[in-house]
Amino acid sequence: MRKKYRILLAKPGLDGHDRGIKVVAAALRDAGFEVIYTGLRQTAEMIVEAAIQEDVDAIGMSILSGAHMTLFPAVLDLLKKRKCEHILVFGGGIIPDEDISKLEKKGVGKLFTPGATTGEIIEYLKKALKEGRKEEAVF
Amino acid sequence: MSLLDRFLQKDEVALSRLISYVENQAPDYRKILSSLYSRTGKAYRVGITGPPGAGKSTLVDKLSCDLIQNGNEVGIIAVDPSSPFTGGALLGDRIRMQDLTTKKGIFIRSMATRGSLGGLAFATKEVSLLLDAFGKDFILIETVGVGQIELDIVDACDTTLVVFVPESGDSIQAMKAGLMEIADIFVVNKADREGANRIVSELDMILDVRRKKGEWNYPIVSTEAVNNKGIDDLLKKIKEHRKYITENHLLEKHRKEQIKSELKKIMELKLKELLEKNLSDANLDQLAEKVYSGQEDPYSAGEKILENLNL
Numbered sequence: 001m002r003k004k005y006r007i008l009l010a011k012p013g014l015d016g017h018d019r020g021i022k023v024v025a026a027a028l029r030d031a032g033f034e035v036i037y038t039g040l041r042q043t044a045e046m047i048v049e050a051a052i053q054e055d056v057d058a059i060g061m062s063i064l065s066g067a068h069m070t071l072f073p074a075v076l077d078l079l080k081k082r083k084c085e086h087i088l089v090f091g092g093g094i095i096p097d098e099d100i101s102k103l104e105k106k107g108v109g110k111l112f113t114p115g116a117t118t119g120e121i122i123e124y125l126k127k128a129l130k131e132g133r134k135e136e137a138v139f
Numbered sequence: 140m141s142l143l144d145r146f147l148q149k150d151e152v153a154l155s156r157l158i159s160y161v162e163n164q165a166p167d168y169r170k171i172l173s174s175l176y177s178r179t180g181k182a183y184r185v186g187i188t189g190p191p192g193a194g195k196s197t198l199v200d201k202l203s204c205d206l207i208q209n210g211n212e213v214g215i216i217a218v219d220p221s222s223p224f225t226g227g228a229l230l231g232d233r234i235r236m237q238d239l240t241t242k243k244g245i246f247i248r249s250m251a252t253r254g255s256l257g258g259l260a261f262a263t264k265e266v267s268l269l270l271d272a273f274g275k276d277f278i279l280i281e282t283v284g285v286g287q288i289e290l291d292i293v294d295a296c297d298t299t300l301v302v303f304v305p306e307s308g309d310s311i312q313a314m315k316a317g318l319m320e321i322a323d324i325f326v327v328n329k330a331d332r333e334g335a336n337r338i339v340s341e342l343d344m345i346l347d348v349r350r351k352k353g354e355w356n357y358p359i360v361s362t363e364a365v366n367n368k369g370i371d372d373l374l375k376k377i378k379e380h381r382k383y384i385t386e387n388h389l390l391e392k393h394r395k396e397q398i399k400s401e402l403k404k405i406m407e408l409k410l411k412e413l414l415e416k417n418l419s420d421a422n423l424d425q426l427a428e429k430v431y432s433g434q435e436d437p438y439s440a441g442e443k444i445l446e447n448l449n450l
């Protein structure tokens with residue numbers, strides 16, 4: 001077995017600041033992850049479709065535009081519809097504490113706010129993904 | 140329902156999962172491929188190689204758009220390099236294929252080379268078998284494009300495109316790198332930029348030596364992938380090449396060659412596994428001691444081990 005963790009990183013919404021997410025992408029690569037970067041202006045549908053095609057373990061979204069309360073739940077809903085709830089959804093952005101706890105209650109993973117280090121993100125992912133997924137019957 | 144049942148009902152989640160099993164060489168991966176093999180052979184596979192930034196991903200995007208508009212199902216495999224130090228990878232080809240993702244009949248998979256050096260990942264060919272069995276009419280495979288000789292692509296595709304750009308200005312250099320030999324169709328992308336005509340005529344001159352009357356004429360197609368220009372022309376040439384190699388039984392011959400290397404790969408891998416299973420580190424340490432102290436030479440020691448494997 002040569003399993004690698006695969007992470008999809010996306011930058012939904014209309015703002016064009018992708019510096020932060022590119023830094024995270026490079027850090028995850030250097031930590032041994034396979035990172036699929038899908039670029040700017042992604043809709044929830046595009047993100048979930050790409051995550052399914054790439055069979056990722058987690059989706060990370062960077063949202064600076066304030067649309068976090070709609071985008072994170074939208075992605076979770078679509079994942080549920082496609083029976084892909086095993087995919088962890090985490091993210092980062094300028095998100096108020098009360099929104100963070102609301103989103104976490106809905107099933108979103110950890111949300112990192114400005115100031116979080118890439119080391120913290122790596123630690124978190126390694127821990128969260130360690131258990132691995134339930135193997136399904138092939139035949 | 141099992142993953143294979145779901146695969147046969149065209150469930151993309153199952154396809155994707157099985158691709159991972161094959162890519163990771165999970166315990167059952169041989170059985171998976173073996174049980175689906177009879178469904179393969181229908182897809183037409185086009186390889187796209189050329190230096191980084193030449194526009195390969197953009198071309199794949201535009202070609203796929205045309206293909207699905209004409210009612211085809213398209214699978215895409217885009218390969219990027221793994222870091223030799225950390226094993227991690229940054230796979231960014233999807234950035235150029237954003238609008239494709241949600242279109243019907245499209246399935247895009249990014250693959251990291253995971254140590255493979257020939258321009259594709261170790262399991263790219265096997266993943267293309269899965270896409271084939273899933274019912275894709277066309278499979279487009281984009282290589283890493285780091286500039287070394289990327290011969291893997293010839294072994295995995297039916298038609299190979301090599302992409303040049305005006306600023307490369309190195310068609311001669313490409314000849315050295317062996318790129319010229321693997322191309323069925325030459326693409327000069329970024330034709331909107333200065334120098335495109337020069338590259339075309341330079342390539343033309345080199346190819347004139349190789350072109351023979353009545354045989355495949357190694358066409359050169361100018362494109363502006365970002366502006367969606369020249370794509371129809373390129374698709375026409377791909378179809379002409381397909382027709383040519385089919386009618387002249389070259390496709391059949393090529394695919395039989397590919398089967399041979401597939402067979403060799405399967406056996407070599409199995410042998411390697413067998414060896415690894417039977418030759419523990421402790422064993423190897425012991426042997427090294429013996430060779431070092433002069434009790435045995437490495438050639439006879441190696442022979443003896445192989446004999447004991449009882450092949």
Ligand SMILES: Nc1nc2c(ncn2[C@@H]2O[C@H](COP(=O)(O)OP(=O)(O)O)[C@@H](O)[C@H]2O)c(=O)[nH]1
Nearest residue numbers: 191192193194195196197235329330363364365
């Ligand atoms: N000027 C120009 N730029 C292009 C053309 N095709 C692609 N590009 C740009 O070239 C860059 C690299 O393209 P990409 O498809 O990622 O190349 P790849 O590395 O070979 O896959 C991108 O910024 C594209 O927008 C073209 O025909 N003309």
Ligand SMILES: [Mg+2]
Nearest residue numbers: 195196232281
């Ligand atoms: Mg590319």
